[in-house]
Amino acid sequence: MMPKLKLFVLLLISTFGFAQTKALYEKSVEAYKSKDYVQFLKLAKQLDSIRPAHPTFTYNLASAYALNGQKEEALLVLKRMVLANNTVPFENDSDFESIKNDNGFKELLQLKVFQSKTIKNSIEKLRLSEKDLHPEGLFYLEKQKLWLSSSIRNKKIVSFDASGKCSDWFTDCLYSVFALKADHDQKYLWVVCSAIPEMNGFTKVLDGKSEILKIDISSKKLIKRYTIEGNHVFGDIAVAKNNDVFISDSAEPIIYKIENDNLILWKDLRNQAFNLQGITFNKNESKLFIADYLKGICVLDIKTKKEHWLEFPNEVSKKGIDGLVFYKNSLIAIENGVVPIRIMRYKLNDSETKIIDFTVLDNNREEFNEPALAALVHDKLYFFANSPWKFYDKNFQLDESKFENPKLFELDLEKPLSKF
Template sequence: MKGIKYFYPDLIFIEMKHIYFLLFSFGLLAQSQKEIYLASTKAYENKDYATFLKLSNQLDSLRPSHPTFSYNLACAYALNNKLDKAVFKLKECLLANAGISFEKEPDFKILFDTDEFKQLVDLKVKLNERITTSEKFIELSEKDLHPESLLNLKKTKTWLINSIRNKKIVSFDEKSGKCIDWLTDEKLFSVFAMKADKNERFLWITTSAIPEMKGYSKDLEGKSEILKVDIETKSIVKRFPVQGNHVFGDLVINKNGDIFLSDSGEAMIYQIKNDELSIWLDLKKEAFNLQGITFGKDENELFIADYLKGILKINVQNPSERNWLKLPNDVSKKGIDGFLYSNNSLIVIQNGVKPHRVIQLYLSNGLIVDSKIIDCNRTEMIEPTNGIIKGNVFYFIGNSPWSFYDGKFNLNESKINFPTIYKYNLNAN
């Protein structure tokens, strides 16, 4: 299995919003995966391909879109002469990582002369094409800011951007890029999401203590807060502290002022209604790593992205009425982070795939019917994250530096560029 992403069996990781948690810290589930993985490799080495397929299927169901588990399953299908399933699974792997070297994989020998395999080779070339539709908007002055979310306050024409590293929110000048501290507090953790209510009276932000922030210590582990901030006075008027495995990655506010928050740590959607925090929908049995969250046009539908499974559409009035959307054949379900609704389409930032992509998904009757790549494989876009829509223009952060922390979570500033925001005219379709 030459194309797999190799790692030692005792280092199986789960992707959690740019943070990697050892699965084995989660107890029996992780131990079970380790045992199944070791048994599957033993079966493969013994050429017991029927058992290899059975165990690979188990792993893929326990942990969808895992680079090794998925690739091994594609190999297992081929070795058991299940050609259609092998091609389908291999394509899924390729859409998630267009850099895998599968062309000469011995396990796929039975596929080499098929048209389907040749089409996958051509698809790899297409997926690695460089597409540069958006343009640079502004470069910010604070190099180690490590931004994740962007906001524009219409009333005061103020641009705001958060800081994972420096635990604050800054405003910036859209002509010079100069950053000025807008909200600082000695008790702040890394700032993730931020949204204002429709009257721009309050700013709602999510914060979590993570090792990438300055001043992190072990006693802060697991601490998160949602903050309600008075925009005029720039003061925190209420805190909603939460303890445990929570990272509130994104939030959205409806016209009534109710807040819906995605929890990456526990795969749940929380709600703040009348200044009371509660669990709105528990998705732990069907989701893995929740990311961007956005309403549809009339706020009756809620779309939420899962970093591993794709996009879930939820009926707000009846949350039990929900379904995972089928994506176009050339779009990976994996790695969706930034996520916005615009004019019957979803703007999607995929930084959990290789190469990174910014895509527009077109909707019809609540289903995805077409797609368009806005940006793909841009070397200057180290890792796009999140953005906003202002008027008909989509603005987004293009180079979040998650990958430039060392093993002790020190940021290597010599390898990063100044934070850069890009823009794309949605009317250019």
């Protein structure tokens, strides 16, 4: 997961430029105040295209449509906003006076209530003994019957047993450890690490540094560090059966690959993506699915590198996807950038080009604050429900009095589901 405090600034700089976007926003405010609603709508559309799913830009776009008498468009944008955050209090805003009596507006109020319903399908399995670990990724070494967890805060990998007792497994990490994946034979563990303020020992000179570690599992010895210049936050990794390794970058929307034992830029998505997160293969490993925190899910053909974006049903939000796992022609998505936090299953068509159905697996759980990456073990999904991203102060010190020990949850994907 990309640290939220950095996300907005990075997006503005990488997509259009912070100064230009700020200037456009100020012009839109001036147009609104002077009641030049035609200009307000024009600028609101431009801002929404620059930075989709931004709370303020989305709200202002809905307002601009309503003030220009474009009721249907206003309701569609409001629905998009409610699906992403059902706590936004738009009901009494006079900007929407023209649509308050419409059935569509009343349905949105019902949708806000519906989105708050609790769905519980996953269960807590254990709690880790190391409270300040701040786990993100995890992986199960099946040959060794051993669980591994990454640590954002303490820059290491720990193993843990059935009671949750943690033991240091690998500590020669320079930066926060995000994701862990082993090769098909579980000979090597591939690890993505990035320097962020939440880690112990962070200094500004380290900002933007990232690396990939290749570790021999049996000996726990480091085989190689892969580094690249620039400003990066390597967030997730996918390792193919043929040992191809792909990495998503959250600081810049680029997919990297380890090829001929070198870390290379494999696919540049800067012209269309914003903030890359979870990455996963389809079953035959002919495609990569990559979550974008703002735009949804990108599909990349491994051979041609051609991409397309999955269309989402109108009843769900494409915003806020972090962890992403492929399972039986479906994508399991952990959505922690929406309110409330939820876990979704998106069923794909046979050609894996379109979402044809969806299921809410978990929704509005009080334990979720906030889940990120996930590990699939046979038919069960595992994830940490309570990574303490929100409990760092302005100096990035972690207040342990505000959260509980890391909770590992299990979601049986073959078990009959509870619903609203």
